[in-house]
Amino acid sequence: MPTLKFSKMHGLGNDFMVIDATRQTFDTANAPIREWADRHTGVGFDQLLIVESSQTEGVDFGYRIFNADGSEVEQCGNGARCFVKFVTEQGLTDKQEIVVQTAKGIIKPRLNDDGLVTVNMGQPRFAPEDVPFVLRSGEQVGAVSYIVVKDLDSAEMSLVNMGNPHAVMWVGNVDDAPVESWGAALQNHQRFPQKVNVGFMQVVDKNHIKLRVYERGAGETQACGTGACAAVVAGVRLGAVASGEWVRVVLPGGELQISWEEGSDVMMMGPAVTVFSGELTY
Numbered sequence: 001m002p003t004l005k006f007s008k009m010h011g012l013g014n015d016f017m018v019i020d021a022t023r024q025t026f027d028t029a030n031a032p033i034r035e036w037a038d039r040h041t042g043v044g045f046d047q048l049l050i051v052e053s054s055q056t057e058g059v060d061f062g063y064r065i066f067n068a069d070g071s072e073v074e075q076c077g078n079g080a081r082c083f084v085k086f087v088t089e090q091g092l093t094d095k096q097e098i099v100v101q102t103a104k105g106i107i108k109p110r111l112n113d114d115g116l117v118t119v120n121m122g123q124p125r126f127a128p129e130d131v132p133f134v135l136r137s138g139e140q141v142g143a144v145s146y147i148v149v150k151d152l153d154s155a156e157m158s159l160v161n162m163g164n165p166h167a168v169m170w171v172g173n174v175d176d177a178p179v180e181s182w183g184a185a186l187q188n189h190q191r192f193p194q195k196v197n198v199g200f201m202q203v204v205d206k207n208h209i210k211l212r213v214y215e216r217g218a219g220e221t222q223a224c225g226t227g228a229c230a231a232v233v234a235g236v237r238l239g240a241v242a243s244g245e246w247v248r249v250v251l252p253g254g255e256l257q258i259s260w261e262e263g264s265d266v267m268m269m270g271p272a273v274t275v276f277s278g279e280l281t282y
């Protein structure tokens with residue numbers, strides 16, 4: 001039976017099993033990811049993060065992400081902060097800022113002297129085919145938001161791809177937002193062919209929002225980094241949130257700082273925590 005060393009980490013309670021696949025052999029094809037994700041009989045996590053070597057010029061590491069349901073996905077913002085802390089703690093790099101290749105692009109996490117992590121999360125995309133989102137005939141392609149119908153209900157949603165798909169609903173109060181009903185329903189909605197992460201955003205003021213996220217493949221999490229990025233981008237495009245300034249994003253697990261202006265990369269800043277290291281056989 002192969003043994004595997006791992007670290008348990010989290011970003012504001014969004015938690016991860018992190019595996020160094022640069023110094024140990026790890027084949028995802030045979031890994032019982034859903035079993036390991038179980039919070040009673042496994043390690044317990046929202047996502048599994050895999051650190052890989054990169055042969056690409058200018059790229060320091062590869063970064064693969066699997067949700068608790070076993071689905072492989074394109075991006076994980078809280079995971080990116082844990083990624084740079086992990087490779088630093090493990091002695092895999094002596095750089096403060098690293099260049100990381102994910103399934104859908106390049107991100108640049110930087111470990112700051114104060115222990116917080118700043119990540120350049122790249123540019124958001126909005127075209128329906130990029131989200132992806134199935135347009136209805138007559139819908140305006142460049143719209144900032146779309147009306148999505150669910151059963152006898154409908155909601156206005158802003159759609160943002162941060163490497164992974166996000167739908168953001170602007171609500172009056174996150175505490176009584178329809179997180180479970182709309183979050184779960186949109187995973188099987190025909191207009192989201194690759195499912196979607198669903199954010200519920202309350203705008204406190206132009207530099208402060210509250211957010212809850214029902215994550216694709218994991219359910220509601222304590223925090224979602226790409227979800228926080230998507231919410232600020234949606235808020236800026238709706239004219240409700242400050243453009244080009246740090247915006248406080250308060251999630252159930254804590255606070256991130258996000259900044260974005262039209263045409264630029266999204267910047268995210270927040271903590272990353274190592275909880276314990278472990279070893280298992282499988």
Ligand SMILES: N[C@H](CCC[C@H](N)C(=O)O)C(=O)O
Pocket residue numbers: 014046047065067073074075076077078079164165197215216217218223224225226227
């Ligand atoms: N559930 C997401 C992946 C993890 C994103 C989240 N944990 C973050 O911090 O960005 C998806 O299926 O696209």
